Amino acid sequence: MVSQSELIREARENGMDLLPLDKDTYELFFGPQHMATENYSIILKMDGNRVVKAIANPGFLHRGFEKLAEYRPWHTNIALLLRVCVPEPDVPEVIYSMAVEEILGWEVPERAQWIRTTVLEMARVSAYLFWTMGMAFKLGVYTAGQWAAAYRERFMALFEQLTGARVYHIYTIPGGVRRDIPSDAWLRRLRDTVEYIKSKLPDFDEILFENYITHRRLEGIGVMDRKFALDEGVTGPNLRATGVPYDVRRVDPYLLYPELDFEVPVLKDGDALARVMVRRFEIEQDLYILEQLLDMGPPSGPYKVEDPRLKNLPRFKVPAGDAFAHVESTKGDFGAYVVSDGKNKPYRLQLRGPSISHGIRVIEQLLVGARIADVPVILVSLDNCPPDIDR
Amino acid sequence: MTDYEALVAKILEKAPYAEGEVRRERRIEFRISPDRIRDFLKLLKDNGFELLLQITAVDWPDRGEIELIYQVFSITHRTHTFVRTAIPRDNSVVPTVMDIYPVAETYERDAHEFFQVVFEGNPKLEMPWILEEEDKEAGLSYRKDFDMLGYVKRKYKILDRFDEDKGTYVI
Numbered sequence: 001m002v003s004q005s006e007l008i009r010e011a012r013e014n015g016m017d018l019l020p021l022d023k024d025t026y027e028l029f030f031g032p033q034h035m036a037t038e039n040y041s042i043i044l045k046m047d048g049n050r051v052v053k054a055i056a057n058p059g060f061l062h063r064g065f066e067k068l069a070e071y072r073p074w075h076t077n078i079a080l081l082l083r084v085c086v087p088e089p090d091v092p093e094v095i096y097s098m099a100v101e102e103i104l105g106w107e108v109p110e111r112a113q114w115i116r117t118t119v120l121e122m123a124r125v126s127a128y129l130f131w132t133m134g135m136a137f138k139l140g141v142y143t144a145g146q147w148a149a150a151y152r153e154r155f156m157a158l159f160e161q162l163t164g165a166r167v168y169h170i171y172t173i174p175g176g177v178r179r180d181i182p183s184d185a186w187l188r189r190l191r192d193t194v195e196y197i198k199s200k201l202p203d204f205d206e207i208l209f210e211n212y213i214t215h216r217r218l219e220g221i222g223v224m225d226r227k228f229a230l231d232e233g234v235t236g237p238n239l240r241a242t243g244v245p246y247d248v249r250r251v252d253p254y255l256l257y258p259e260l261d262f263e264v265p266v267l268k269d270g271d272a273l274a275r276v277m278v279r280r281f282e283i284e285q286d287l288y289i290l291e292q293l294l295d296m297g298p299p300s301g302p303y304k305v306e307d308p309r310l311k312n313l314p315r316f317k318v319p320a321g322d323a324f325a326h327v328e329s330t331k332g333d334f335g336a337y338v339v340s341d342g343k344n345k346p347y348r349l350q351l352r353g354p355s356i357s358h359g360i361r362v363i364e365q366l367l368v369g370a371r372i373a374d375v376p377v378i379l380v381s382l383d384n385c386p387p388d389i390d391r
Numbered sequence: 392m393t394d395y396e397a398l399v400a401k402i403l404e405k406a407p408y409a410e411g412e413v414r415r416e417r418r419i420e421f422r423i424s425p426d427r428i429r430d431f432l433k434l435l436k437d438n439g440f441e442l443l444l445q446i447t448a449v450d451w452p453d454r455g456e457i458e459l460i461y462q463v464f465s466i467t468h469r470t471h472t473f474v475r476t477a478i479p480r481d482n483s484v485v486p487t488v489m490d491i492y493p494v495a496e497t498y499e500r501d502a503h504e505f506f507q508v509v510f511e512g513n514p515k516l517e518m519p520w521i522l523e524e525e526d527k528e529a530g531l532s533y534r535k536d537f538d539m540l541g542y543v544k545r546k547y548k549i550l551d552r553f554d555e556d557k558g559t560y561v562i
Contacts, residue, residue: 059521067533230441233494244466246442251469252417324418324462324471326444337447337462352445352462360497390521 025052030375032060038134040379040386042363046372054367056360062390069349074100075313077346079170081336084351085385086167088127090119091329092351093172095336098254098325100174103318103340106307110299112176117256118293119162119171120327122190124286125197126155127330128279131383135276136208138376139217144208151200154193161186176304187294194290201284209280218273222366222378225270233357236332237282238382240266241274248328262289272381279330279383317344331355331385353388360389395419398468406434420473425459425485428476432461432491435474439467443492446499448506450535455480457506461488478508487512505533 024047031041039061045053065084069077081096082089094116101108108116129152136145156166161182163169171178181187208214224234229242239246247264249257265281267274309316320342326335332354339348359382366378395413402421403411409431411421423431432443440463447460454477461474478485487510489496499510504520 057519059519059523062521071539231493233443233492235442246466251466252464252471324473326471333442333444333464335444335462337445337460339449348447348449350445350447356445356497356501357494361494 024048028372031057034376038384038386040359040384040389042367042375044367044372044375049371049373051367051370051372051375054364056363058360058386058389060390061387065391066349066351069346071345073314073344074316074318074346075173077349078173079168081351082168082170084353084387084391085329085331085334086387087130087385088123088329088331089168090123090172091327091334092336093169094120095325095327095334095351096338096349097172097174098327099323099336099338100318100340102323102325103321103338104174106175106305108176109302109305111180111301111303113255114293114296114298115177115181115303116172117260118190118290119169119177120255121286121290121293122155122158124330125283125290126152126159128283128286129155129197131279131330131380132204132208132283134380138380139208139214141208141211141214144204147200147203151197154196158186158190158193161189173304175307175310176302178304180303181298187298190290191294194287194294198284198287205280209277214276215273217374217377218276218381219271221272221370221374222381223269223271224362224366229270232362234332234362235354235357236328236330237278238275238332238358240264241278242270243268246333248326248333252326254325254327256293260289260292262292272378275381275383282330315344317342318346326352329354331383331388332358334388351388351391353385353391355384355386355388358382359384359386395470398470402434402438405438406431414473417469418471418473420475422475425476425478428459428461428474429486429488429491431474432463432488435463435465435472436491440465440470440472442466443488443494443498444471446495446502448502448508448533450480450506450533451477452480452535457483457508459485459502459508463492483508484511486510489513507532507534 025045028044028046030044032039041057041060043055043057044051065080068080072080077096078093081092084092129148132148133145136148159169160166163171224242226242226244229239235246243266245264245266250264262285265278267278318340320340322339324335324337326333334354335352337350338346341347363382367375370378399411399413399419403409408427409421409423411419414420442464444462444464449458451458456477457480458475458477463472463474465472485508487499489499496513496515499513500515500520502508503510503516504522510516
């Protein structure tokens with residue numbers, strides 16, 4: 001067996017530069033295969049245990065969604081865009097549909113709005129559970145991670161009944177939703193799931209969110225202040241953890257949110273712990289919203305607009321114009337800007353992924369000075385979704 | 392409740408070089424020339440338009456210009472703002488705004504890589520963003536005149552299966 005020092009000697013003889021960059025620092029390639037980075041790569045310059053410099057290196061998931069969308073008819077883009085963010089695939093469907101509807105001047109029926117709001121909130125809870133799983137695994141609280149994965153499974157099953165697919169739903173279309181709620185039994189099952197997960201939140205608190213080790217690991221790490229966060233365009237829970245009550249559902253209301261009662265959790269510290277706790281409080285609020293929606297019940301009526309143009313989808317045309325629509329996703333402000341020139345395909349489409357603002361420059365600045373063991377924790381506390389950045 | 396007409400009028404009063412209008416509730420729009428973009432965004436930033444959400448580039452070959460849309464969200468006024476400017480296609484140079492909104496650096500890198508818009512003063516434009524070097528050599532760009540078919544033909548060497556008469560691939 002060849003020893004490591006022999007391998008290094010051989011590599012040096014072949015001209016590979018394995019030496020430290022200068023006397024005390026060395027380079028560490030973090031990702032894209034590392035579990036904590038989630039298909040994202042960071043080049044770290046290390047001095048012993050500390051990060052001296054970080055360079056974000058995106059692009060490993062780039063599929064050219066925006067360019068591809070210019071070659072596909074309006075409706076088929078739904079099946080493409082939802083692949084942008086895997087934990088929460090309903091958000092790109094909804095924003096794209098909302099932008100297209102704004103250009104068309106369509107009012108979506110009330111039933112479709114109710115279904116969309118419900119689907120978005122279900123997606124939020126399941127995305128937060130997915131994130132809880134990641135956070136728990138990085139902190140070593142594997143039990144909580146496995147619980148979160150198992151509870152998310154219940155939402156996957158509900159989505160399967162509703163849309164026919166577990167992860168990629170292709171459910172929201174311009175004009176409404178693709179099909180109606182399967183039955184009243186589905187609504188009862190959703191209520192049971194919401195109550196069940198609500199009853200399990202104290203267990204998560206005990207084992208993860210109020211855990212002494214969690215607090216010691218997260219406190220005072222990766223601190224952002226309010227001005228820095230606003231300058232860097234950070235949105236969502238990461239911004240709310242710095243004390244700014246910015247929630248798209250409140251500042252630019254859409255769907256049924258103006259009628260719903262919920263709080264926007266805001267914390268002031270701006271460190272990893274505050275970001276984690278904001279998300280913890282968000283889960284509670286989302287479950288509360290789902291309860292209200294279920295109490296309200298789906299309004300009767302059609303679940304999509306009745307328009308003769310929808311009969312022939314490949315030739316379906318959208319008049320010239322442009323529109324921007326955005327919603328609050330678990331990662332932040334997720335927007336779509338759509339330009340139409342009157343043909344049956346988008347002229348230009350740009351997705352505004354929330355992670356593009358906190359996934360490049362913010363990470364590069366927050367990681368400086370952190371210990372190597374804290375790098376995964378900071379990354380997961382920011383909750384960036386690399387496909388958002390690459391698109 | 393924000394009065395959007397009054398808000399636009401207030402901005403236009405301070406920036407007489409711009410044109411502006413209310414598109415609908417919570418959406419306003421301004422059009423300015425590219426040399427005043429920095430002044431205008433500085434003005435917006437000072438007047439409670441905190442978040443730069445994105446910079447979109449749209450290519451219009453028939454008009455011979457690339458349109459840049461700076462999308463700014465104001466938490467104070469609860470308003471989404473489109474700031475539109477158009478630059479010539481063959482000389483697409485515009486000053487950077489990363490000292491006003493630091494996050495613009497990321498969006499400018501994005502627009503530079505896909506549209507070859509040059510943002511003067513942005514030090515990170517030449518850093519690789521998403522595309523590989525070989526993709527850049529192939530001329531991959533989000534501009535409308537990009538020869539997608541030719542690119543596919545070259546990249547995957549399927550020239551022989553391309554029927555020139557029909558203009559499609561024979562599979």
